[in-house]
Amino acid sequence: MIDKSLFRFDGVRQRMGLLALLSLVQALSIVGQAHGLARGLVEIWKLHAVSTLIGPSLEFLAFYAVRHLCDVAKQRISSKYGKYVAGQIRPQLQHKIFRLGPQALASRGTGSTVTMLIDGLDQVKSYIEILLPKMTDMMLISLVILIAVWWQDWVSGLVLLLMYPLIIFFMVILGLAARDRSNKQYAQFNILNTKFVDSILGLPTLKMLGVDKEYEGEIYSVSERFRKRTIDVLKVAMTSTFALDWFTTLGIAIMAVFLGLRLVNGTMPLFPAMFALIMAPDYFLPVRQFGDNYHATLDGKNALHDIMSFIDSPETPQDTETEWDGWKADSELKLEDVDFAYPEGSRPQGDDESQTVASHSVAMNAVEQQREGEDDTKPDNSDNSESDSKTVAKSGSKAKGHRRRGKKGAEPDEADAEGKVVKQQVATQPDALHHVSMDFNGYGKIAVIGKSGAGKSTLVNLLAGFNIPHAGSIELDGHKLDSFNVEAWQRHISYIPQTPYIFSGSIADNIRFYVNDASLEDVKAAAHEAGLDEWLTELADGLDTQIGEGNRGISGGQAQRIALARVLLDKSREVLLFDEPTAHLDIETEYDLKKTLLPIMENHLVVLATHRLHWLANVDQVLVLDEGKIVESGTPKELIGAGGPLDHLIDEMGGNQIDQYLD
Known part of the structure; x- marks a missing residue:
């Protein structure tokens, strides 16, 4: 018992x-x-x-x-x-x-x-x-x-x-x-x-x-x-x-x-x-x-x-030896030919591979059921696991990134001494990210754009250290890294998903997420900069108001502002990773939140995964993802109107009336 x-x-x-x-x-x-x-x-x-x-x-x-x-x-x-x-x-x-x-x-x-x-x-x-x-x-x-x-x-x-x-x-x-x-x-x-x-x-x-x-x-x-x-x-x-x-x-x-x-x-x-x-x-x-x-x-x-x-579930050991003192105006981050594939059966479902699961997986499953001849990235479940594994096997020729670390260039199947094909023991799905190469320098705002399932959230989660690449090279200010699961790097990043984690406690305690010993004055200042003043004045206990775990008792916009206040309270985090921060907000809330976000993004390296085209007017660089590959990159003015993948994406999403982005 x-x-x-x-x-x-x-x-x-x-x-x-x-x-x-x-x-x-x-x-x-x-x-x-x-x-x-x-x-x-x-x-x-x-x-x-x-x-x-x-x-x-x-x-x-x-x-x-x-x-x-x-x-x-x-x-x-x-x-x-x-x-x-x-x-x-x-x-x-x-x-x-x-x-x-x-x-x-x-x-x-x-x-x-x-x-x-x-x-x-x-x-x-x-x-x-x-x-x-x-x-x-x-x-x-x-x-x-x-x-x-x-x-x-x-x-x-x-x-x-x-x-x-x-x-x-x-x-x-x-x-x-x-x-x-x-x-x-x-x-x-x-x-x-x-x-x-x-x-x-x-x-x-x-x-x-x-x-x-x-x-x-x-x-x-x-x-x-x-x-x-x-x-x-x-x-x-x-x-x-x-x-x-x-x-x-x-x-x-x-x-x-x-x-x-x-x-x-x-x-x-x-x-x-x-x-x-x-x-x-x-x-x-x-x-x-x-x-x-x-x-x-x-x-x-x-x-x-x-x-x-x-x-007790296993996790990838964290690199605690690399020393790095944070992102600066002259910092540089390089990724070359980075590949990542989810283990077989664990690929997240729905709109982009991670946080959008909560809101889109059910819808995407419904759409999948109405289509025929879908690709091999459909959500996995117990009823169709056998057919999925067959589909994955057929697509093995495309999945060149399924390599164990330390065996760069090795294919999923290896030949033995007699030339027979020997199957690897660890099965993976086709690459969620394939030959991704990027170069970030100093402060700036980078938008990661793509259709649902293109790999936007997967890329953000890789940068946060949650997804461990199978191949490729990473260099951060001269430090060679195997992944971003590095204590020094994660100490200087703020990761804000679509639905920030809100735990049971006061609003002030939730804002102190990164800085537990922050003073009440600093918490109030961060709440003010995050635009929480109007809401707090409506609450009898203000910052001492108790809120429930899992966003109980607060709206999505209020949860996002609490997450922003956490960023503002901890000045030591110079890298901001946003995964669809306004995906499930109404237009009015999104507009108000955007006005709060833009000043916060200054003097930071910001990577913003989004499918909202209005962000293109406010970023310095655009990365266009398609099927896990970067198919186009550059400034918004360089890409919009050039007839490339971004223009095709804009047309598909019904956003062709964006002349203001060229101003």
Whole structure:
């Protein structure tokens, strides 16, 4: 029942020891309480004076108070420790998310990640609050009561002892069945969340493409499967509860029959019989409570296992040895023939390979279903994995960038000594980036333009250090790098995706994302420059206003401005990476946000991935991507009107009325 990963957290053994001590005291109090009650009932049965009830009554009340004080203490200890563990997990999750980057989240699924970050931590907290005290109660309270009853009447003790394994047996059998169904329910719950969240985020795109109605049936079918699995879990839970109650009642009844017969025959005094009968329900109570709560804690256990598996997932080692003191006016960055391909089955879905997954994957899936003869970059799923692998195999001649690091020039298939083709063990998809070469010098604004799926987000994620190139060379101010997963580089960049990460806390805490010890005056100044003043004046607590995890309670524009305030607060980050920062904002919000963004971009190296053509009037250089390749580069004035790929892209996107860009 206890997940082994729980013992990785500080203080769990100490808390369990303290809870065990309280359970032991509580068990002794239950015995004392029953002793006082049995004494009082015997005095009443013997028609003694009322004054003889004072002692038993005080004994009962004293132990009753101690019993419930122990119960309150255990609840507070377990609740406080549950919050402590959740507080320990949260920063580990945040660190892991930012280390793995958008690719890992895209392959996992937006809804599943949201569930893990928000509901998952709450479930872990409840799991600890319920599990630890119930475990110690079951181990100690029943044992102490059994010893006490056996001391008074060994026959009653023998009945209790024989019934206990029977209850445990049925609890284990039904518990295993419940665990199996609960695991399936949790998996289906993640699927439902992923489908639902992605559909909601992609609803504008679905409506624009006219396929929003088609997804009603899919959401219904996923919801129906989840409903059926939930009913299965409830059936087992109710059966388990019935079995525990029935065997408990049977055990008490058997013991009562033996006690009654011996009392009638005059072979047993009244006090031991009353004491044993009073203690019997409390003897079975811990195992019944544990069985009842077992089903409630399964979700928490699954959530903890899911979270710890995610935290333990492998990641590319970071380069911590390269020394670099930041981007300056004379800095230079060169990329030559850089290739990157996603591992087979992990290519993110949807509009550009990473952050757009949340809003466009559902829409793109719908469009894919209506087309025939699509290319091999369609989203991967379990139902068409075989056909996808065949498609990828056919396109192997185009995928020249599938190389292991250190084997530049090697093809995916290598020949052995006899000339036979030997397949590489690591399968990859066709290149998301192919022979990418760029040269950045000093401060400037570079727009990365391209159609959906051209590789814009993949390129930004590569520059952020999330995607590790398979081939090519990178040179940063004379430093030869294998990738951008370099501590010195990442310390000087700010990465702002379409949907910035907002954690549970105050607005001020969220702005202090990069600088935890920033003063309130600096936070206010950053919020002012980011254009948050008007919104903050509407809030009673201003910067101290609590906002929810996953952007709960705030709009997309407000989340973007908080992300900008983070950039403004940390003056040491001279490289700004934007991945479609205004993709899901309405026109008015985008216009206001753009006015805020442009001054921030000055005296920085800015790489802006976007499909909004109005940005062309405000950038110094344009990189046009198509199928992972840079097909055109230059200044907007050089490219617009030259009849090249940018002009064709502008015509396709309906933006041919852009004479102002040539001014």
